[in-house]
Amino acid sequence: xxxxxxxxxxxxxxxxxxxxxxxxxxxxxxxxxxxxxxxxxxxxxxxxxxxxxxxxxxxxxxxxxxxxxxxxxxxxxxxxxxxxxxxxxxxxxxxxxxxxxxxxxxxxxxxxxxxxxxxxxxxxxxxxxxxxxxxxxxxxxxxxxxxxxxxxxxxxxxxxxxxxxxxxxxxxxxxxxxxxxxxxxxxxxxxxxxxxxxxxxxxxxxxxxxxxxxxxxxxxxxxxxxxxxxxxxxxxxxxxxxxxxxxxxxxxxxxxxxxxxxxxxxxxxxxxxxxxxxxxxxxxxxxxxxxxxxxxxxxxxxxxxxxxxxxxxxxxxxxxxxxxxxxxxxxxxxxxxxxxxxxxxxxxxxxxxxxxxxxxxxxxxxx
Amino acid sequence: xxxxxxxxxxxxxxxxxxxxxxxxxxxxxxxxxxxxxxxxxxxxxxxxxxxxxxxxxxxxxxxxxxxxxxxxxxxxxxxxxxxxxxxxxxxxxxxxxxxxxxxxxxxxxxxxxxxxxxxxxxxxxxxxxxxxxxxxxxxxxxxxxxxxxxxxxxxxxxxxxxxxxxxxxxxxxxxxxxxxxxxxxxxxxxxxxxxxxxxxxxxxxxxxxxxxxxxxxxxxxxxxxxxxxxxxxxxxxxxxxxxxxxxxxxxxxxxxxxxxxxxxxxxxxxxxxxxxxxxxxxxxxxxxxxxxxx
Amino acid sequence: xxxxxxxxxxxxxxxxxxxxxxxxxxxxxxxxxxxxxxxxxxxxxxxxxxxxxxxxxxxxxxxxxxxxxxxxxxxxxxxxxxxxxxxxxxxxxxxxxxxxxxxxxxxxxxxxxxxxxxxxxxxxxxxxxxxxxxxxxxxxxxxxxxxxxxxxxxxxxxxxxxxxxxxxxxxxxxxxxxxxxxxxxxxxxxxxxxxxxxxxxxxxxxxxxxxxxxxxxxxxxxxxxxxxxxxxxxxxxxxxxxxxxxxxxxxxxxxxxxxxxxxxxxxxxxxxxxxxxxxxxxxxxxxxxxxxxxxx
Numbered sequence: 014x015x016x017x018x019x020x021x022x023x024x025x026x027x028x029x030x031x032x033x034x035x036x037x038x039x040x041x042x043x044x045x046x047x048x049x050x051x052x053x054x055x056x057x058x059x060x061x062x063x064x065x066x067x068x069x070x071x072x073x074x075x076x077x078x079x080x081x082x083x084x085x086x087x088x089x090x091x092x093x094x095x096x097x098x099x100x101x102x103x104x105x106x107x108x109x110x111x112x113x114x115x116x117x118x119x120x121x122x123x124x125x126x127x128x129x130x131x132x133x134x135x136x137x138x139x140x141x142x143x144x145x146x147x148x149x150x151x152x153x154x155x156x157x158x159x160x161x162x163x164x165x166x167x168x169x170x171x172x173x174x175x176x177x178x179x180x181x182x183x184x185x186x187x188x189x190x191x192x193x194x195x196x197x198x199x200x201x202x203x204x205x206x207x208x209x210x211x212x213x214x215x216x217x218x219x220x221x222x223x224x225x226x227x228x229x230x231x232x233x234x235x236x237x238x239x240x241x242x243x244x245x246x247x248x249x250x251x252x253x254x255x256x257x258x259x260x261x262x263x264x265x266x267x268x269x270x271x272x273x274x275x276x277x278x279x280x281x282x283x284x285x286x287x288x289x290x291x292x293x294x295x296x297x298x299x300x301x302x303x304x305x306x307x308x309x310x311x312x313x314x315x316x317x318x319x320x321x322x323x324x325x326x327x328x329x330x331x332x333x334x335x336x337x338x339x340x341x342x343x344x345x346x347x348x349x350x351x352x353x354x355x356x357x358x359x360x361x362x363x364x365x366x367x368x369x370x371x372x373x374x375x376x377x378x379x380x
Numbered sequence: 381x382x383x384x385x386x387x388x389x390x391x392x393x394x395x396x397x398x399x400x401x402x403x404x405x406x407x408x409x410x411x412x413x414x415x416x417x418x419x420x421x422x423x424x425x426x427x428x429x430x431x432x433x434x435x436x437x438x439x440x441x442x443x444x445x446x447x448x449x450x451x452x453x454x455x456x457x458x459x460x461x462x463x464x465x466x467x468x469x470x471x472x473x474x475x476x477x478x479x480x481x482x483x484x485x486x487x488x489x490x491x492x493x494x495x496x497x498x499x500x501x502x503x504x505x506x507x508x509x510x511x512x513x514x515x516x517x518x519x520x521x522x523x524x525x526x527x528x529x530x531x532x533x534x535x536x537x538x539x540x541x542x543x544x545x546x547x548x549x550x551x552x553x554x555x556x557x558x559x560x561x562x563x564x565x566x567x568x569x570x571x572x573x574x575x576x577x578x579x580x581x582x583x584x585x586x587x588x589x590x591x592x593x594x595x596x597x598x599x600x601x602x603x604x605x606x607x608x609x610x611x612x613x614x615x616x617x618x619x620x621x622x623x624x625x626x627x628x629x630x631x632x633x634x635x636x637x638x639x640x641x642x643x644x645x646x647x648x649x650x651x652x653x654x655x656x657x658x659x660x661x662x663x664x665x666x667x668x669x670x671x672x673x674x
Numbered sequence: 675x676x677x678x679x680x681x682x683x684x685x686x687x688x689x690x691x692x693x694x695x696x697x698x699x700x701x702x703x704x705x706x707x708x709x710x711x712x713x714x715x716x717x718x719x720x721x722x723x724x725x726x727x728x729x730x731x732x733x734x735x736x737x738x739x740x741x742x743x744x745x746x747x748x749x750x751x752x753x754x755x756x757x758x759x760x761x762x763x764x765x766x767x768x769x770x771x772x773x774x775x776x777x778x779x780x781x782x783x784x785x786x787x788x789x790x791x792x793x794x795x796x797x798x799x800x801x802x803x804x805x806x807x808x809x810x811x812x813x814x815x816x817x818x819x820x821x822x823x824x825x826x827x828x829x830x831x832x833x834x835x836x837x838x839x840x841x842x843x844x845x846x847x848x849x850x851x852x853x854x855x856x857x858x859x860x861x862x863x864x865x866x867x868x869x870x871x872x873x874x875x876x877x878x879x880x881x882x883x884x885x886x887x888x889x890x891x892x893x894x895x896x897x898x899x900x901x902x903x904x905x906x907x908x909x910x911x912x913x914x915x916x917x918x919x920x921x922x923x924x925x926x927x928x929x930x931x932x933x934x935x936x937x938x939x940x941x942x943x944x945x946x947x948x949x950x951x952x953x954x955x956x957x958x959x960x961x962x963x964x965x966x967x968x969x970x
Contacts, residue, residue, distance in 0.1 A: 554895050653787065
């Protein structure tokens with residue numbers, strides 16, 4: 014148990030008729046960065062607040078450091094929460110803000126001062142200590158909010174969408190800062206966000222949530238390469254995964270997808286066709302990530318470029334294959350193509366994702 | 381909902397709660413006792429008005445009947461003037477107080493907003509509006525009467541409405557401004573940059589947060605207008621008589637009709653009570669965004 | 675915010691206000707000022723606009739008027755006492771009522787009830803309350819100190835009379851303070867409260883160090899508004915004590931009222947009113963400066 018710093022068991026929380034958190038359970042290991050990722054309203058913030066002690070669950074249990082804290086108030090838990098809007102106390106100085114939590118710990122003045130100044134220096138706030146918190150900028154306020162938490166040495170640091178309010182350049186920097194702080198303090202972090210890129214870059218493990226439920230828990234690699242259902246596959250990954258409906262068939266070791274308008278030849282040689290036996294003639298949805306479609310003059314698929322999107326150091330080609338099917342293909346900037354070009358594509362089948370059409374659940378993963 | 385510290389047998393918490401509720405109870409009694417006495421007074425017959433008891437010996441509805449029936453009333457009044465039933469003054473009070481409140485709050489809101497965000501009107505004007513509440517009313521009355529005579533606003537609800545609105549608009553301005561000042565300017569600036577017109581900005585950003593201020597000042601102004609006596613007494617005679625004036629008329633050659641006054645005051649306090657109860661929920665905006673789902 | 679306000683805001687925030695105040699209040703006020711500088715009384719038999727000019731005579735008389743000065747002092751003491759007590763009680767009530775509990779809405783409705791009664795009525799009730807035959811003597815005090823209670827004549831002793839009007843004012847106006855403080859305190863954004871909670875603060879600490887400081891401006895507004903009203907106190911003194919015994923509870927408003935109505939000394943009354951106005955204006959200006967503007 015000493016490795017597990019937080020355990021949630023069957024947590025459910027309702028607001029009126031809405032079930033915000035629906036039977037959520039997971040463990041968080043000491044020292045890891047654990048993210049709750051999902052769209053707005055999926056219950057991630059409510060779950061965080063339940064961990065913090067600001068909401069009481071309707072059922073289920075919360076264990077922190079092995080102790081059942083379900084009914085304990087937030088001041089009795091060794092956690093600290095950095096709010097989305099930082100909630101820095103505007104009428105107090107930066108120093109008083111950071112020192113706030115220490116005043117309840119029966120430390121003498123010198124000790125408090127020492128700790129506050131240490132943290133302030135680490136977070137580049139030492140010049141601002143005597144300034145009123147309402148007068149500093151947003152990213153400084155965020156650092157104050159974080160410092161305020163770090164200084165009380167909580168078992169778990171809870172962050173509620175900390176980067177949402179910052180602009181892009183600062184976001185970049187703060188991501189690195191957060192990672193650095195986390196490694197330095199070896200502190201367990203639970204991180205709530207709707208930005209999948211953020212979650213992927215910062216986390217050791219991610220819990221993807223939707224409509225109050227946990228859909229999948231795994232490392233960023235696992236979530237990305239083995240999404241357990243359609244929701245996770247489409248939510249994670251940018252540009253969004255390509256999805257095609259149809260029925261898979263194998264004949265002569267050739268893999269084909271019968272999709273409405275006709276047959277798409279996915280591969281002309283499959284080593285082990287038996288793998289597909291259980292889904293023969295079943296209605297499925299195929300998922301192919303844009304980076305798994307490659308421009309290849311010898312490829313099996315042919316299509317016409319309808320639209321080109323420039324994304325910084327890459328391009329996304331929107332290619333029409335087969336009457337109504339549009340595929341997004343990722344490529345680098347050096348590829349010379351223009352709209353209207355006819356182009357041949359090859360699909361990397363080892364990264365093919367197959368989902369059941371009705372349930373959205375993953376059927377086979379090609380790995 | 382509030383999380384409380386855990387521990388079933390937390391003695392300290394129990395004692396604190398007991399003290400807390402006892403103090404609340406004390407305040408309830410502090411308010412309720414005189415109110416109970418007014419209620420009992422309203423049911424006491426003439427002979428018992430000057431007694432200490434909280435329960436009338438011979439309870440009667442006479443005082444209430446008196447309010448609505450001039451004939452019963454004139455039996456008490458030594459002079460021949462027949463006092464009207466209380467219905468008209470009640471209606472007048474409702475009209476005067478509501479309209480005056482709407483005008484005062486409507487005007488006051490925009491003044492508060494302009495003053496808070498753009499210094500328009502400036503601090504001098506703001507202070508100047510406070511002057512309206514600093515003047516002892518007694519000597520203002522005579523010039524006002526003369527002025528109103530020339531404007532034909534005597535004994536006219538409009539005259540009262542305008543006076544009350546003018547006299548209490550400063551309440552609205554100062555209270556609402558207090559709330560608007562506490563809203564970070566950045567929110568409105570962002571909205572303006574996004575292309576919203578100033579009026580929209582007010583509606584979407586400012587109004588929700590200033591709402592308690594609007595409601596509180598509105599309530600006070602309504603109450604001020606509802607209970608005002610001096611100017612109403614002087615400026616009205618028959619048509620526009622308001623409730624407090626009517627109450628003051630329940631006086632005979634041998635002294636005030638305490639029972640009738642009590643009954644009238646109780647009935648007269650009902651509309652404000654109802655309004656106050658209805659708007660109570662607007663007095664509180666402690667919720668942060670998105671964390672309370674309905 | 676942009677330096678120059680948009681046209682619509684300028685119009686909306688200035689024109690209606692000016693129309694209202696200038697249309698209704700300026701002219702009578704100007705007449706009042708005029709009256710203060712002339713010598714006029716309806717008993718003189720001439721029209722008010724024909725009154726002889728008197729310069730500063732009225733004002734000089736006021737400054738040497740012992741009765742006026744006594745009334746001023748008395749009223750000042752009254753204001754300080756009532757406003758501070760009402761503020762503290764209002765604060766206490768707000769603190770107690772911050773959390774949810776069963777029947778809270780009813781409790782608040784009851785606590786606020788005194789504001790719904792005309793001050794004259796409250797004055798009348800308290801008048802009856804403190805009569806020798808009233809419940810204060812016959813029920814409450816009798817319970818505490820026995821038969822001796824019946825010998826207390828509230829309105830015949832200056833100190834006791836003063837206390838009665840204090841109590842009437844406190845009873846009626848504490849809810850005012852309570853309402854403003856309560857709505858301000860509960861409007862403090864929840865995230866500040868929660869942030870403090872998570873960091874270990876008790877609700878008592880949060881009340882004093884987080885909620886209250888954040889509504890400092892509102893508190894100042896509440897105090898000044900209440901103080902302005904308290905200074906004009908009239909109804910309680912008029913109905914309950916008649917300013918007595920003697921002039922022991924004669925407030926400034928009562929004195930001015932008597933000058934106008936009883937003695938028909940209108941111009942003098944006007945000048946006294948203006949002096950009072952000036953004094954209050956200066957006092958509040960100073961208050962606003964020190965408390966509100968410095969606190970920004």
